[in-house]
Amino acid sequence: MDKPLLFILLWVIKKINPTDVSFPHLEIIVRTKLLLDKRRPLAAGFKQKGKERKNPLTFSLIMYGILGIFFGGVILGAESFVLPLIVYHSYLLVMMSLLLITDFSSILLDTTDNIILGSKPITGRTLFLARVVHITIYLGQFFIVLSFFSLLAIFFKYGFITGFVAICTSLLIVLFSVFLTYILYGILISVFSEDKVKDIVGYFQIFITVLMMAGYQFMPRLMDFGADETFVPHIYTYFIPSAWMAFTLEAINTGSWDTMHIIMSVCAVVIPFFTLWIMMKFLAPLFARKLGSLGNVQGKRQTNNAQQSKIGLSQKISPVFCKSNAEQAAFEQTWKITGRDKNFKIQFYPGIGYFLVLGFITIFRGGQDIQSTVTELSSSGKYLWLIYLPIIIATSAIYLLPFHENYTAAWIYDTAPVPTPGKLLSGGLKAILVKFFLPFYFVMAATAISIWGPSVIDDCILGLFNDIFVFYLIATIADKYLPFSQKQSADQQSGKFARTLLQILIIGVIVGMHYFAAMIPWLVLALSPVSIAGIVYLQRRLAQTQWSAIKS
Amino acid sequence: MPIIESTLLCKKYDNRYVLRNINMSVEPGQVLGYIGPNGSGKSTTIKIICGITETFEGEVKVFGMDVRKHFLEIKQRIGYVPEQAALYDLLTPIEYLRFTGLLYNMPEDKIRNKSLDLLRLFELEKQASDRMNSFSKGMKQKVLLISGLLHNPELIFFDEPLSGLDANAVILVKEILLQLKKAGKTIFYSSHIMDVVEKICDNIIIIKDGEIIAEGSIDSLKEKAQRGSLENIFTALTGDEAGNVNTASDFINVLNG
Numbered sequence: 001m002d003k004p005l006l007f008i009l010l011w012v013i014k015k016i017n018p019t020d021v022s023f024p025h026l027e028i029i030v031r032t033k034l035l036l037d038k039r040r041p042l043a044a045g046f047k048q049k050g051k052e053r054k055n056p057l058t059f060s061l062i063m064y065g066i067l068g069i070f071f072g073g074v075i076l077g078a079e080s081f082v083l084p085l086i087v088y089h090s091y092l093l094v095m096m097s098l099l100l101i102t103d104f105s106s107i108l109l110d111t112t113d114n115i116i117l118g119s120k121p122i123t124g125r126t127l128f129l130a131r132v133v134h135i136t137i138y139l140g141q142f143f144i145v146l147s148f149f150s151l152l153a154i155f156f157k158y159g160f161i162t163g164f165v166a167i168c169t170s171l172l173i174v175l176f177s178v179f180l181t182y183i184l185y186g187i188l189i190s191v192f193s194e195d196k197v198k199d200i201v202g203y204f205q206i207f208i209t210v211l212m213m214a215g216y217q218f219m220p221r222l223m224d225f226g227a228d229e230t231f232v233p234h235i236y237t238y239f240i241p242s243a244w245m246a247f248t249l250e251a252i253n254t255g256s257w258d259t260m261h262i263i264m265s266v267c268a269v270v271i272p273f274f275t276l277w278i279m280m281k282f283l284a285p286l287f288a289r290k291l292g293s294l295g296n297v298q299g300k301r302q303t304n305n306a307q308q309s310k311i312g313l314s315q316k317i318s319p320v321f322c323k324s325n326a327e328q329a330a331f332e333q334t335w336k337i338t339g340r341d342k343n344f345k346i347q348f349y350p351g352i353g354y355f356l357v358l359g360f361i362t363i364f365r366g367g368q369d370i371q372s373t374v375t376e377l378s379s380s381g382k383y384l385w386l387i388y389l390p391i392i393i394a395t396s397a398i399y400l401l402p403f404h405e406n407y408t409a410a411w412i413y414d415t416a417p418v419p420t421p422g423k424l425l426s427g428g429l430k431a432i433l434v435k436f437f438l439p440f441y442f443v444m445a446a447t448a449i450s451i452w453g454p455s456v457i458d459d460c461i462l463g464l465f466n467d468i469f470v471f472y473l474i475a476t477i478a479d480k481y482l483p484f485s486q487k488q489s490a491d492q493q494s495g496k497f498a499r500t501l502l503q504i505l506i507i508g509v510i511v512g513m514h515y516f517a518a519m520i521p522w523l524v525l526a527l528s529p530v531s532i533a534g535i536v537y538l539q540r541r542l543a544q545t546q547w548s549a550i551k552s
Numbered sequence: 553m554p555i556i557e558s559t560l561l562c563k564k565y566d567n568r569y570v571l572r573n574i575n576m577s578v579e580p581g582q583v584l585g586y587i588g589p590n591g592s593g594k595s596t597t598i599k600i601i602c603g604i605t606e607t608f609e610g611e612v613k614v615f616g617m618d619v620r621k622h623f624l625e626i627k628q629r630i631g632y633v634p635e636q637a638a639l640y641d642l643l644t645p646i647e648y649l650r651f652t653g654l655l656y657n658m659p660e661d662k663i664r665n666k667s668l669d670l671l672r673l674f675e676l677e678k679q680a681s682d683r684m685n686s687f688s689k690g691m692k693q694k695v696l697l698i699s700g701l702l703h704n705p706e707l708i709f710f711d712e713p714l715s716g717l718d719a720n721a722v723i724l725v726k727e728i729l730l731q732l733k734k735a736g737k738t739i740f741y742s743s744h745i746m747d748v749v750e751k752i753c754d755n756i757i758i759i760k761d762g763e764i765i766a767e768g769s770i771d772s773l774k775e776k777a778q779r780g781s782l783e784n785i786f787t788a789l790t791g792d793e794a795g796n797v798n799t800a801s802d803f804i805n806v807l808n809g
Contacts, residue, residue: 315650329654332647333640340642340683408638412699414604416655417627484640 001061001144002034005137013129020125029117029130030137037138064095065145072149076157081253082246085166088150089173089242092143096177098208099142101184102201143174154249162253169245172272176241179275182283189287202342209346210353244268312336314431321430326418327543330427334401334483335435343488344400348436351396359389381515383448383456387463388511390444394437394467395474395503401428402481403488410485421482422545428483429475429542433468441467458524459514465531466510472538474503479551553616555580555707555738556601561610563596563762570596571762574610578740578755580706583733585753586742593762594742598709601740603627614707628656631705633697635712641684645671645695648684649702656703663702670698674724690721697728707738714748726752 010027038057071088078084117127147170155163188197237243247264251257314335322328338344413424445460478499517523554577561574571593578584588594599605600612603623612619614626639648646667653663671680674694684692693713700708710729714722729752732739743749749756750770758766758773766773 325654325657329651333651409640415632417624
């Protein structure tokens with residue numbers, strides 16, 4: 001899809017024939033960058049662990065396109081006019097902003113580009129134009145796949161004029177998302193250091209992935225908008241950009257130009273252009289200034305004094321959970337690296353989001369309003385979902401723990417006098433439990449108790465031990481690698497299906513047992529010691545793992 | 553009593569011997585250069601002496617103890633500085649040194665004080681709390697050096713410690729090697745080039761295809777090389793100047809063409 005876009009843009013530029021721009025340079029730079037886009041593993045979206053797709057960009061475009069079909073379906077199927085269009089414009093706004101935010105970083109903060117291209121005899125204007133063309137094509141592709149089917153549906157359902165205006169409103173939304181990105185980057189760059197900005201952008205990438213997954217869960221459910229749903233605009237509706245667009249389209253389609261519709265339409269047209277003016281006038285110069293100083297950040301970071309450096313949380317709590325030095329070292333290392341490694345975060349956090357979305361859909365399915373949902377829930381047995389959801393998430397970290405970009409650093413385990421490598425395994429696993437399971441579990445248990453009342457306290461207690469038992473059971477069955485000692489590779493992916501199946505099976509059996517035990521009031525608490533004994537046994541076994549059992 | 557003593561050490565992978573009859577004896581305070589081309593078995597030897605690999609033939613004693621039985625005690629008294637800045641660079645120097653210090657069973661306050669002092673000596677105190685992924689190779693190598701020496705080992709292994717270092721760092725490492733030698737530490741220096749070795753090593757072992765092909769002081773080795781018996785391997789290890797000159801002039805010819 002990039003080829004025709006490139007062709008059109010190059011044609012336009014040739015016609016304009018700007019001064020100081022070398023056309024062959026421009027073309028080869030943009031072509032090379034588009035090629036790199038195709039080969040670069042995606043930062044966000046549908047990244048598969050370790051698996052190398054031949055063309056990740058095309059794949060993700062197709063996936064966005066499929067999601068776009070859902071939106072088209074919603075617009076076609078819904079009887080309400082405004083609501084699906086608000087959803088569509090909001091989706092476009094959020095996705096374009098997130099894509100801009102995440103991809104802006106690679107353009108903005110990538111200095112290798114300056115080194116490679118900066119040393120070549122290319123004019124500054126050519127370079128600037130090449131960047132503009134490149135990002136326009138990149139985002140253009142996403143814009144097309146995101147909006148194509150929805151626009152098609154609008155054309156089909158509401159006719160040519162509304163359809164044409166819908167293209168305009170979609171483009172205005174894109175303009176607005178550019179503004180949002182500018183604002184956000186303006187804030188980030190003024191407040192944080194370069195490294196921090198990269199970190200924060202990383203979180204947006206995670207957010208994008210979760211949003212995509214949630215989209216796939218929610219969109220089919222949105223298809224059946226009720227027939228009687230007419231959207232009454234509240235006062236806050238006037239602040240939602242996607243509402244301006246939707247109401248403008250409604251006015252165009254129905255021809256009813258009352259005060260509300262006129263205000264909305266004016267907002268829809270004026271505000272995006274106003275933001276454009278702000279960007280040109282104020283934000284762009286501010287950016288140029290800030291970016292100029294970005295490279296010099298290193299110099300002023302000398303405030304970090306080693307003596308005053310604060311002791312991290314992991315160092316404070318590691319003695320509570322760990323007995324030996326080796327265990328403590330692995331605990332702290334796992335704690336710190338899982339909080340900093342972008343690869344780990346990108347693979348782990350979307351999983352959390354996914355399971356949360358899935359969990360809540362299962363629990364709160366079909367409820368109209370919160371009040372009746374809660375009363376309905378409290379008479380059901382679904383609290384087990386809440387209690388066992390956290391462990392599904394924590395166990396997924398077990399399989400991520402062995403992998404690290406800098407895996408060669410694991411030589412230290414070999415040369416250090418570690419009595420048994422089991423101590424390292426056990427320290428790493430404890431860090432996962434304490435960091436990713438316990439806080440999450442207590443939130444879930446508190447939620448369960450507040451909905452179902454104190455009668456589920458005993459279930460929460462047994463659930464806690466069962467969760468930890470399941471965690472150690474899965475860790476015992478899993479291949480044993482030392483933390484962060486393996487290269488990310490395609491092998492990581494093999495057997496994933498069987499692994500997940502086993503995981504579900506184990507958790508299913510435990511939940512089933514808990515479900516039946518809950519029928520006899522005293523049994524739930526009585527089973528807790530059994531569970532604890534299981535934990536102690538498995539934990540000790542793991543901590544005694546010998547070198548011969550460690551895979552490498 | 554020798555610090556390292558190996559007799560008839562052999563090691564095979566998949567029925568192929570990668571080490572054959574390695575006999576060596578390293579006295580306390582000695583600096584041994586263990587030199588050989590890539591793939592000659594240097595790393596395998598180090599792994600065996602450090603107690604990382606247990607399966608081998610022959611006998612290896614470190615500090616007079618059998619490496620198969622007393623590997624924990626031996627590891628505790630050994631320091632290891634690997635090549636290529638292989639460390640967990642998402643940690644800060646302080647955190648990394650704490651990590652390795654704990655693995656070497658050092659008390660926490662000692663780790664902290666010593667790391668700070670050593671980082672200051674290496675002029676890294678300002679970066680002590682910065683994550684190392686922004687560090688240059690030389691800076692990382694300095695941290696690795698500290699982490700290998702923090703627990704004050706008696707025997708130190710250097711595995712290509714200079715690869716990737718800038719000129720200043722190279723000078724610094726050489727100086728440290730000399731100081732460690734003065735302090736009476738035993739050093740096992742493994743490399744595929746002669747470069748530094750000739751200046752600081754008391755004894756040099758040249759290994760090729762898993763076998764020791766020469767041993768002695770640098771002078772005696774040079775003498776042997778001149779008499780012809782070692783010429784090929786010596787040129788390979790010191791860099792074949794004549795060959796490189798030819799390639800370089802061809803390169804210029806292509807550029808001009």
